[in-house]
Amino acid sequence: xxxxxxxxxxxxxxxxxxxxxxxxxxxxxxxxxxxxxxxxxxxxxxxxxxxxxxxxxxxxxxxxxxxxxxxxxxxxxxxxxxxxxxxxxxxxxxxxxxxxxxxxxxxxxxxxxx
Amino acid sequence: xxxxxxxxxxxxxxxxxxxxxxxxxxxxxxxxxxxxxxxxxxxxxxxxxxxxxxxxxxxxxxxxxxxxxxxxxxxxxxxxxxxxxxxxxxxxxxxxxxxxxxxxxxxxxxxxx
Numbered sequence: 001x002x003x004x005x006x007x008x009x010x011x012x013x014x015x016x017x018x019x020x021x022x023x024x025x026x027x028x029x030x031x032x033x034x035x036x037x038x039x040x041x042x043x044x045x046x047x048x049x050x051x052x053x054x055x056x057x058x059x060x061x062x063x064x065x066x067x068x069x070x071x072x073x074x075x076x077x078x079x080x081x082x083x084x085x086x087x088x089x090x091x092x093x094x095x096x097x098x099x100x101x102x103x104x105x106x107x108x109x110x111x112x113x114x
Numbered sequence: 115x116x117x118x119x120x121x122x123x124x125x126x127x128x129x130x131x132x133x134x135x136x137x138x139x140x141x142x143x144x145x146x147x148x149x150x151x152x153x154x155x156x157x158x159x160x161x162x163x164x165x166x167x168x169x170x171x172x173x174x175x176x177x178x179x180x181x182x183x184x185x186x187x188x189x190x191x192x193x194x195x196x197x198x199x200x201x202x203x204x205x206x207x208x209x210x211x212x213x214x215x216x217x218x219x220x221x222x223x224x225x226x227x
Contacts, residue, residue, distance in 0.1 A: 004156075033214065042202060042217040043157075058214065090156055102147060103204075103215060105156030 137203030
């Protein structure tokens with residue numbers, strides 16, 4: 001089945017450590033997105049990419065980094081500069097053919113601090 | 115900044131009743147989308163309504179859009195316990211060249227059996 005796979009489902013970070021969240025899609029979508037969701041809150045955009053080797057900062061990019069070396073993959077690194085990383089992280093993708101289209105989401109990675 | 119704001123924040127109803135959720139936004143949009151999120155899961159797209167549309171149906175879902183009031187409503191008819199979830203509106207602001215959405219904080223719907 002086509003879809004988006006996020007891994008791991010749960011992740012724990014130690015102080016001063018960088019961690020990388022994986023996001024892979026087999027939907028042949030050009031655009032990919034990373035969101036952060038805090039309890040009882042909506043989604044806030046961290047980074048997005050509309051094409052391979054290009055990405056833009058979203059609303060809360062500080063303390064995060066991404067890469068887009070392949071169309072299928074858009075990993076997110078939570079760096080030690082992100083002082084409050086505990087949250088639910090969601091990856092999404094969409095086609096950009098014929099204008100704005102719905103986004104398809106993975107099942108998220110829950111990141112906690114040890 | 116928060117573009118979409120859902121109202122109410124939480125809604126509890128009995129199975130078989132209708133559920134109505136509202137969304138208000140601030141800027142001009144290309145389209146407005148509604149998503150559903152089950153606890154601990156990703157979001158699932160429900161319906162998209164374009165700025166030149168006023169109403170759209172999909173199964174038990176009915177969405178309206180009033181661009182003059184910058185508001186939308188999602189109606190779920192004959193609700194079921196399985197409809198228990200959080201519902202988010204998301205707006206695609208017009209004039210931009212990117213494809214990002216701005217999400218509200220959501221309405222938590224509980225359907226009691």
